[in-house]
Amino acid sequence: MKLANKKILAILLAVFMLISLAACGGTAPNKEKGNEKSAVNDSAEKPDKSSDSGKGLDKIAFIVADMANESQAFSSRMFQKYGKDYNFEVIILDAKGDVQAETQAVNNAVAQGVKALFVNPNDINAIVPALEAAKSAGVVVGLYSSDLPADKQSARDFFVGVNDNQAGEAAAQAFMDFFPDGATIVEIGGQSGHDAQIKRHDGFNNAIKDSKIQVIDYKATQQWSTEQAMAIMEDMITKHGDKIQGVFVHWDNGATGVIQAAKAANMEGLFIVGVDGNRAGFEQVRQGDQSVTIMQNFENMTKKSLELARKVIDGEKVEPLNFIPLDIVNIDNIDSFTPPEW
Secondary structure: OHHHHHHHHHHHHHHHHHHHHHHHHHHHHHHHHHHHHHHHHHHHHHHHHHHHHHHHEEEEEEEEOOOOOOOHHHHHHHHHHHHHOOEEEEEEEOOOOHHHHHHHHHHHHOOOOEEEEEEEOOOOOOOHHHHHHHOOOEOOOOOOOOOOOOHOOOOOOOOEEHHHHHHHHHHHHHHHHHOOOOEEEEEEEOOOOOOHHHHHHHHHHHHOOOOEEEEEEEEEEEEHHHHHHHHHHHHHHHHEEEEEEEEOOHHHHHHHHHHHHHHHHOOOOOEEEEEOOOHHHHHHHHHHOOOEEEEEHHHHHHHHHHHHHHHHOOOOOOOOOOEEOOOEEOOOOOHOOOOOOO
């Protein structure tokens, strides 16, 4: 009996040891699975962080004065198209033609941590405090297409655009060439207070000062609006009638409104000069409704702006004033230019 009992105890002891080993062996895989799960979670977080740093893209903002303006809508597409070529992630903020909204957009861009911002001001004076605050926060500030007043340019790092004084001068030259014996014309300005409106007006009027070209009426719009240009032209036709021999209108879409008003009044043969060189300007020149469009290249303007911002961020010095050349387009040379996309 004793021997049998010993055998039974030995068997029970062996079974107990096997169960213990199995239990230990089962625990190890569970721990390994737990470790694998932890490793997977860590690796899931790391790609998100590494992907952000891996992109290496600096966030920048293009603040559009008014997306309803075709040139600025086109420019926003160009910023998005070429941004990555300069290692930028681009956000677009639309001020919708509102001065206060544009100031808020600058503040929002800074709050979002942008490295650089580009702005086309609705009002070149009202925007200055916001730009000064942005620069103080370490943001690179680029003025796009329209610059600040000379005494406020410390609020930006650089300007890229056309020389709007030269655009006005080129328009004046077109009138003086076409009317060597003089003419009575009217001028319809762009958005009042806008840098381009001010400089195109000044450049034009300074150039014709000693000529036989006489501006018998002038009015600027509240926005770069075709409808407003048309309404102003209708009023001028009512006031001056056939005395109007030509029209200098600050932008080609404004010229569209001028042409519509003239046709409604059965006025023919007006010498109309606009600025921009956009799709409407090209079509109107081809159709003979517009005599000259003074063309600015927003695609090149955008690339230059991105290039300069990249250099400033990387610690390089850049020229603060950068002009993109203008082209004078008329029916004689229009086929030598690439038709615009906007």
